[in-house]
Amino acid sequence: MAKKPNKPIIELKDVWKIYQMGEVKVVALSGLDLAVSKGEFVSIMGPSGSGKSTAMNMIGCLDIPTKGTIFLDGKDISQMNESDLAQIRGQKIGFIFQQFNLIPTLTALENIMLPMIFQGMPRDERMAKAKKLLKMVELDERMDHKPNELSGGQQQRVAIARSLSNDPEVILADEPTGNLDSKTGNTVMDFLKKLHKEEGKTIVMVTHDEDVAKNADRIEYLKDGKIVKVLKSGR
Amino acid sequence: MISDYISLSVRSLLKRRLRTYLTMIGIFIGIAAVVSLIGLGEGLRVAITSQFGFLGTDVLSVQAANINFAGAPGQGAPNPLQEDLVDKINKINNVDRAFGRYIGSATIEFRDKQKIEFIVSIPGGEDRRIFERMMNLKTQDGRLLTDQDTRGALLGSNYHTGTTYGATFDRPINAGDKVLINDKQFTVVGILENKGSFIFDDAIMMNNDVMITEGIKADDGTVNIIGVKVKDVDQIEQTRLDIEKLLRKERDVKEGEEDFTVQTPQQALESLNSTLFAVQLFVTIIAVISLVVGGIGIMNTMYTAVLERTKEIGIMKSIGARNSTIFTLFFIESGMMGMIGGLIGIGLGMSFAYGLSYIAGLALGSDLIRASISIWLVLGALAFSFFFGTIFGVLPAIRASKLNPVDSLRGAK
Ligand SMILES: Nc1ncnc2c1ncn2[C@@H]1O[C@H](COP(=O)(O)OP(=O)(O)O)[C@@H](O)[C@H]1O
Ligand SMILES: [Mg+2]
Numbered sequence: 001m002a003k004k005p006n007k008p009i010i011e012l013k014d015v016w017k018i019y020q021m022g023e024v025k026v027v028a029l030s031g032l033d034l035a036v037s038k039g040e041f042v043s044i045m046g047p048s049g050s051g052k053s054t055a056m057n058m059i060g061c062l063d064i065p066t067k068g069t070i071f072l073d074g075k076d077i078s079q080m081n082e083s084d085l086a087q088i089r090g091q092k093i094g095f096i097f098q099q100f101n102l103i104p105t106l107t108a109l110e111n112i113m114l115p116m117i118f119q120g121m122p123r124d125e126r127m128a129k130a131k132k133l134l135k136m137v138e139l140d141e142r143m144d145h146k147p148n149e150l151s152g153g154q155q156q157r158v159a160i161a162r163s164l165s166n167d168p169e170v171i172l173a174d175e176p177t178g179n180l181d182s183k184t185g186n187t188v189m190d191f192l193k194k195l196h197k198e199e200g201k202t203i204v205m206v207t208h209d210e211d212v213a214k215n216a217d218r219i220e221y222l223k224d225g226k227i228v229k230v231l232k233s234g235r
Numbered sequence: 236m237i238s239d240y241i242s243l244s245v246r247s248l249l250k251r252r253l254r255t256y257l258t259m260i261g262i263f264i265g266i267a268a269v270v271s272l273i274g275l276g277e278g279l280r281v282a283i284t285s286q287f288g289f290l291g292t293d294v295l296s297v298q299a300a301n302i303n304f305a306g307a308p309g310q311g312a313p314n315p316l317q318e319d320l321v322d323k324i325n326k327i328n329n330v331d332r333a334f335g336r337y338i339g340s341a342t343i344e345f346r347d348k349q350k351i352e353f354i355v356s357i358p359g360g361e362d363r364r365i366f367e368r369m370m371n372l373k374t375q376d377g378r379l380l381t382d383q384d385t386r387g388a389l390l391g392s393n394y395h396t397g398t399t400y401g402a403t404f405d406r407p408i409n410a411g412d413k414v415l416i417n418d419k420q421f422t423v424v425g426i427l428e429n430k431g432s433f434i435f436d437d438a439i440m441m442n443n444d445v446m447i448t449e450g451i452k453a454d455d456g457t458v459n460i461i462g463v464k465v466k467d468v469d470q471i472e473q474t475r476l477d478i479e480k481l482l483r484k485e486r487d488v489k490e491g492e493e494d495f496t497v498q499t500p501q502q503a504l505e506s507l508n509s510t511l512f513a514v515q516l517f518v519t520i521i522a523v524i525s526l527v528v529g530g531i532g533i534m535n536t537m538y539t540a541v542l543e544r545t546k547e548i549g550i551m552k553s554i555g556a557r558n559s560t561i562f563t564l565f566f567i568e569s570g571m572m573g574m575i576g577g578l579i580g581i582g583l584g585m586s587f588a589y590g591l592s593y594i595a596g597l598a599l600g601s602d603l604i605r606a607s608i609s610i611w612l613v614l615g616a617l618a619f620s621f622f623f624g625t626i627f628g629v630l631p632a633i634r635a636s637k638l639n640p641v642d643s644l645r646g647a648k
Pocket of ligand 1: 019020021026027028046047048049050051052053054055641642645
């Protein structure tokens with residue numbers, strides 16, 4: 001690890017997450033170790049229930065581990081309070097979900113502006129930024145459309161644009177193509193690859209699909225809450 | 236910043252327009268009740284105090300029972316007082332002086348602007364001095380009336396200095412000015428000193444006989460009110476009973492079924508105040524009940540909204556919303572719900588208050604009941620309803636803000 005050329009921007013050390021469901025304890029992560037360097041594109045694969053989403057949520061500051069430490073950009077986030085976590089989520093993380101997770105009452109443009117509102121960005125600035133991002137995902141024509149007026153692929157592109165609105169260091173994509181057919185999935189992947197190559201974003205992506213996973217620099221295999229295999233893909 | 240949150244909240248409300256309106260029903264009924272209560276409160280006070288025709292501790296006033304509590308005394312009484320009662324009362328022991336008075340309403344016109352006000356009579360002859368002393372009548376401009384003033388009127392201070400002229404007339408009316416009262420020309424002989432009471436300050440006064448000859452009061456041998464000054468104040472209660480007995484006999488009614496009242500001004504005021512109090516209590520109870528129902532409605536709707544929007548809350552948190560942000564959004568939403576309800580309520584309350592005063596104006600022929608709704612009442616009601624909405628929104632907003640982001644994102648999957 002010390003030999004790595006880039007200092008890791010994400011580092012999970014012996015991370016445990018145990019959910020207490022009444023009497024039953026569900027161990028979602030059991031000593032997960034993972035390091036991602038700045039600018040890297042990493043895929044995470046594994047069977048359903050292996051803890052992939054839980055790991056993503058930990059990295060994305062949506063939850064804190066039961067045990068272990070998580071460093072994000074050099075900061076230990078494993079013990080942070082809610083408000084600091086929200087701050088980091090808003091500024092350093094861009095989430096892309098399988099369900100797209102756009103706000104149904106807001107238009108495409110407004111959805112993209114929302115994270116910027118939470119960061120207190122002035123109206124003119126965020127409007128310009130949102131339009132630029134929509135153009136980037138080639139949906140500038142659809143700016144005033146509500147999510148239910150857009151196809152799945154289009155919604156996911158809006159979500160990609162939204163994830164970029166506060167210029168995050170890290171993009172976390174949890175099965176971004178899981179709800180899309182392979183053709184639209186490929187288009188969405190093209191945008192993600194572009195973010196990686198052209199913008200140098202660090203991307204961590206969960207997927208079921210081997211072909212989709214191969215777009216990354218490296219594939220980590222997760223089983224029962226820890227990494228069981230790493231596969232370097234030839235880029 | 237806050238404006239962005241407001242616009243987000245309004246979006247959410249508009250999305251569920253019907254539910255929003257249904258939730259607000261309680262609020263707008265409550266606010267409407269409050270607004271009309273306060274708006275009419277002043278008007279009612281005027282109506283009530285105008286019934287209070289005589290002042291002093293040694294005075295009794297005799298009135299026929301009114302059908303409506305807000306009209307001028309003796310007006311609209313099914314069985315008015317007969318004028319000959321005055322002489323009969325005068326013969327009762329301990330009665331110093333009794334005199335009949337007329338009270339009605341009339342149109343007063345000055346420089347082409349007109350207004351309906353109440354008009355009261357002043358007795359003539361030797362009774363005049365007693366009456367003037369009893370009511371402590373003094374002028375600030377001009378003089379008091381005399382028996383020779385067949386075309387003279389005395390006006391309350393509001394025609395001269397108060398707000399009344401400003402709302403109706405171009406300029407203050409002074410002693411010496413000519414006015415039209417019920418389309419007949421009168422000379423204003425004097426303006427009374429300000430008494431701080433609408434009974435005097437808004438009143439038009441003229442001689443008893445003039446009110447009859449000019450047709451302002453029908454010449455039907457009845458009076459609206461009889462004022463009785465007693466000799467010995469300590470025996471005023473006995474005198475009151477004596478007068479009651481006389482009236483029962485004259486009007487042929489049994490004890491306990493009196494269609495008239497004999498009261499000291501104090502008693503008159505108290506009984507009217509209790510009527511007013513009953514009305515206000517009733518409206519207040521309606522207001523409180525509907526506000527509580529409305530508030531609980533808001534709380535219920537907001538809890539439902541939290542459940543429905545659990546996923547949305549998770550999404551917002553995942554893109555950087557803090558707990559406080561979520562709290563603010565829901566808090567504003569419930570406040571807006573209260574405020575929009577309040578806005579509708581203010582509209583309803585104002586229409587009700589003005590409508591009632593208009594109808595009362597038509598029915599009573601005078602503007603004794605008047606609505607006065609100030610900008611402060613409106614702003615106050617708005618602020619209150621916003622605040623009220625937020626109070627009931629606090630708990631749901633706290634629940635929303637405390638939702639765990641991971642659970643909320645998973646929960647609705
Ligand atoms: N909030 C939670 N409460 C209880 N159990 C949970 C929660 N989140 C995840 N789990 C459990 O933890 C395990 C890992 O879940 P998850 O990370 O969603 O798996 P994956 O994304 O790999 O399918 C599963 O057994 C799941 O049921
Ligand atoms: Mg998952």
